[in-house]
Amino acid sequence: MASPLRVLVTGAAGQIGYSLVLQIAKGDVFGKETPIVLVLLDIPPMAAVLEGVQFELTDCALANLTGVEAVTNEKDAFTNIDYAFLVGAMPRKEGMERKDLLAANVRIFKSQGAALAEFAKPTTKVIVVGNPANTNAFICAKYAAGKIPARNFSAMTRLDHNRASAQVAIKSGVTVGNVKNVIIWGNHSSTQFPDVSHAKVNKNGSEVDAVSAVGDSAWLQSGFISVRGVTVQKRGAVIIERRKLSSAMSAAKAACDHIHDWYKGTPAGSFVSMAVPSDGSYGIPEGLIFSFPVTISNGEWKIVQGLELNDFAKEKIAVTTKELLEERDEALAACGE
């Protein structure tokens, strides 16, 4: 048997964590044949809850889950891990300013970046889910630099990507497996730009542009992006309104899709959305953790080049870029840089 992958989930006692750990443990991410040791991290007050999750995972009797470790300190959490799902973050509390939330979270991700540098493997790959995800990933990569390359750090925009694909499928009258190449540009926030102008739909056996399959360009430029939160940008708020809890099952599934594709690769002719350090593509400042369309092969992502952007897209991308630059500067200030 190959030696098991050590996979860390932080915030493992939380909502997303609860859905996420089972999906990883039963092989949805690395395949059913890959042995896994799951390392669950949460803060000390959550130790008992974490132990409950550990017991349940054991009771799932999963053939390839060779160990479950429940820990409350960074050294035990980050030592020799192969993959890190960084979900744990300070929750938004009533009356809290965005700036305060950002500062609190940035401190967590600065510390986890340093812990990655000290204890993890130089090949460790990281997805940040905890918000503000792009900026947290930026800070984490900064403090892990020298040991782990920046390109091993990413933030999740896959839930937005999945939401967009599902909406296009519904509007086109196909199942979601027939939709590809939707793009989420920018920040995982309400400034993100969901873009279907390069997406394709397989309708009755032939591939057509999503724009013509949907057949409603007014909806694509407004309703699809945000009207009453029914669609992509504000879907999270709608889920909270209906469920009285934030989205967790779909967020966990999206995190699994993100790492699955990073591990296994994307099919020929398909791309997915992933927030990764910009290399200057499409004029995005270098180093910003920005959601781009990427293809993946042999565990390496590549930003899709040469896509044409119309004025509407350029305007939307400028707005989300500006927000990310502001977040970056606030985060660096909170780190005393």
Ligand code: NDP
């Ligand atoms: P959730 O599991 O619901 O959410 C965790 C994080 O994911 C939040 O930052 C949340 O952001 C974010 N997130 C990103 N995308 C989504 C999405 N689409 N839908 C919902 N959330 C999304 O939070 P819980 O409060 O249930 O659990 C968090 C756990 O993290 C707790 O157990 C807490 O103790 C732990 N924690 C662990 C730390 C650590 O391990 N060092 C540090 C701090 C907390 P948003 O708030 O914007 O919804």
